[in-house]
Amino acid sequence: MNTFIFDMDGTIFDTESFYYETWLDLAKIHGFDFGIEDKMNLSGKQNKEAIAYMVKNFKMDEDKAISLRAELNQLRDDKFKTLDYSLKKEGLLEILSYLKKENKKIGLASSSIKSRINFLLDREGVGGFFDTVISSDDIVKGKPDPEIFNLCMERLNSNKETTYIIEDSLAGIKAAKASGAVAVLILDLDKSDEIKSHADLVFNSLLDFLNFIKKNEIEDRRDKNFKINCPYCKTTFEKSLPTAILRHMESYNLLEDNKLDLVKCPSCGHEFRLNYRFAYTDYEKKLMFLNDPKFEKKINQLAFKSSLKLVDRIKGESMDGFIIRMTTNIEDLREKIRIYEDKKIDNIVELMKIVIKENPDFKVDTKSIKGFFYKNHNKFKIITNTGSYEMDFIEDLYKSLLDKYGDLIDEKEVSLVDKTWAYDMIKSL
Numbered sequence: 001m002n003t004f005i006f007d008m009d010g011t012i013f014d015t016e017s018f019y020y021e022t023w024l025d026l027a028k029i030h031g032f033d034f035g036i037e038d039k040m041n042l043s044g045k046q047n048k049e050a051i052a053y054m055v056k057n058f059k060m061d062e063d064k065a066i067s068l069r070a071e072l073n074q075l076r077d078d079k080f081k082t083l084d085y086s087l088k089k090e091g092l093l094e095i096l097s098y099l100k101k102e103n104k105k106i107g108l109a110s111s112s113i114k115s116r117i118n119f120l121l122d123r124e125g126v127g128g129f130f131d132t133v134i135s136s137d138d139i140v141k142g143k144p145d146p147e148i149f150n151l152c153m154e155r156l157n158s159n160k161e162t163t164y165i166i167e168d169s170l171a172g173i174k175a176a177k178a179s180g181a182v183a184v185l186i187l188d189l190d191k192s193d194e195i196k197s198h199a200d201l202v203f204n205s206l207l208d209f210l211n212f213i214k215k216n217e218i219e220d221r222r223d224k225n226f227k228i229n230c231p232y233c234k235t236t237f238e239k240s241l242p243t244a245i246l247r248h249m250e251s252y253n254l255l256e257d258n259k260l261d262l263v264k265c266p267s268c269g270h271e272f273r274l275n276y277r278f279a280y281t282d283y284e285k286k287l288m289f290l291n292d293p294k295f296e297k298k299i300n301q302l303a304f305k306s307s308l309k310l311v312d313r314i315k316g317e318s319m320d321g322f323i324i325r326m327t328t329n330i331e332d333l334r335e336k337i338r339i340y341e342d343k344k345i346d347n348i349v350e351l352m353k354i355v356i357k358e359n360p361d362f363k364v365d366t367k368s369i370k371g372f373f374y375k376n377h378n379k380f381k382i383i384t385n386t387g388s389y390e391m392d393f394i395e396d397l398y399k400s401l402l403d404k405y406g407d408l409i410d411e412k413e414v415s416l417v418d419k420t421w422a423y424d425m426i427k428s429l
Contacts (some may be wrong), residue, residue: 001182001213003101005149008110010043010168010188012206013087017189022075026068032058040190043169046111073116080119088124089186091207096129098210109134109154109165132156144174145242149181155429166209170195184209215309221245226276229272233268241274247282256281256337261330275329280337286322287340291333295326295416304415326416331373338376347409348402349374355397356380372419405429417419 010016018037027034038057042050045303049067054065096345099106106129110117114135121127134148141147165176168188173195176183185199186206195203203209221242245255250297261273277292295298304326325346339346356367364382371383378393386414408429417422 001104001162003105003107003153003156003163005107005109005152005156005165006161007165007167007169007172007180007220008108008112008120011166011172011186012089012108012126012319013094013124014089015120016043016168018087019076020189022072022079023077026072030068032060034058039168040066040116040170043171043190045171046136046139047113049142050406065091080123086124087120090205091210092126095210095213096126096165098180098213099111100129105156105158106130107132107156109152111136111148113137129420131197136223143169143180144181144385146175149175149179153179153181166206167199170198173198186352208298226274228263228274230265230268230270231272232270233265235265235267237266239274240265241276241278243278245278245280247280247285255330255334259336273330280333282337285340287337289325289327289333289336290320291327291330301326308414312403321412324414326414328416328418330419331371333411335373339374342374342376342378344374344398345402345409345411347411347421347425348398348405350417350419351401351405351425352397353380353419354422354426355401356394 006012008015009019016039020036023034023039023042038053041254042053043410045053051062051065051069053061054068055062056063060068079392096106108117108121108130110133112135113135114133116125117133117135121130121133127133132152134152134155136142136148138152139147153160153163160180163179163181164184165172165179165181166184167173167176168184168186168190168194170190173183173185177198177200183198183200185195185202186209187202187204201209203212222244223240224243225238225240227236227238242260245260260274262271265269275291275293277290277294280289281287281290290304292304293302295304308324323340325333327336336346339349356362357364357369357372362382368384368386369382370385371388373381373383374393375381375390378395380391380393382389382391385398400425405425409425
């Protein structure tokens with residue numbers, strides 16, 4: 001991950017409780033009720049959205065709401081001038097310093113106005129850490145719309161796959177998720193189950209998140225030298241290849257770009273693909289896939305299952321909660337990743353393939369099919385002797401099979417889920 005985008009209020013600065021107090025002061029002066037739920041609903045909202053909320057919930061017209069918002073901002077400005085303590089959240093300097101040292105891209109995306117952001121950054125002395133700053137002045141739609149985060153990623157020349165967005169409010173977390181980046185929740189005023197359910201990662205503090213980053217940014221590829229025979233010139237040579245691949249790491253990018261298994265012979269210069277044993281792990285989604293061509297034989301599948309039990313018993317490294325799959329070729333492993341990235345279950349997808357191929361309306365000669373893969377974004381890719389083409393993923397069929405057979409399938413069972421598994425499953429039913 002090379003990009004980190006932070007919200008401001010409640011995430012890097014301890015201002016939410018301060019803002020809540022000013023709301024209570026304003027409510028007392030003007031005689032309307034204001035509670036913690038109102039504060040959480042207003043967190044992350046633009047000024048115009050806050051005004052609409054006030055009109056709807058505090059029984060006032062728009063002119064009154066606009067006037068009170070201006071009074072509220074002046075009240076906050078006056079109180080800021082009297083503060084004699086730092087507003088920096090625990091671990092802020094540590095995480096910003098670490099990210100800067102590691103040459104990460106750092107952005108700030110706040111629903112506050114530009115003048116308020118500049119004042120707080122200058123007051124706390126952290127403005128120099130940020131490569132770009134986006135305020136409510138720069139956008140049309142506020143959170144939970146992802147516009148503010150999309151603009152920040154655009155300015156940083158970053159993509160969503162390698163970006164963390166760090167937030168503390170429900171609107172902010174929803175916006176982060178909608179952007180496609182990894183949504184990181186730092187708990188502040190809102191500690192509800194609802195906000196946690198929308199986040200990809202949840203931490204009690206920035207320090208906890210920093211410790212997570214340090215642990216997961218260390219890439220242990222466990223490279224191993226393989227002796228390889230070139231299929232063209234028959235030369236034997238050695239090549240170092242990763243045997244441990246982690247999500248969001250350089251080795252994962254090689255896997256995703258279809259370059260991991262691409263080998264070039266130093267003698268004749270021909271490139272070819274090498275199918276070899278390696279493990280892919282995504283700790284966030286609790287996935288572990290092991291590729292090994294030897295899994296074609298049942299005895300090797302049983303040996304792998306036994307080794308997992310041995311590790312659990314001897315080292316105490318339980319894999320409970322993980323979805324563990326065996327594959328016999330790298331393309332199957334890539335397919336597993338795509339399936340779970342799209343929040344589907346590979347068992348059901350394999351059953352779908354059988355049902356589709358057995359359907360009399362299926363126009364492809366099944367004997368000519370060399371590959372049938374879930375591509376992603378609800379598409380299948382079918383490779384035949386004469387070429388390849390795409391077909392739409394049939395969502396209704398997926399849901400029907402899930403409803404019918406979901407309770408009969410143990411998704412957590414360590415297995416080789418392929419077309420053989422699917423045929424055996426159908427026979428057993």
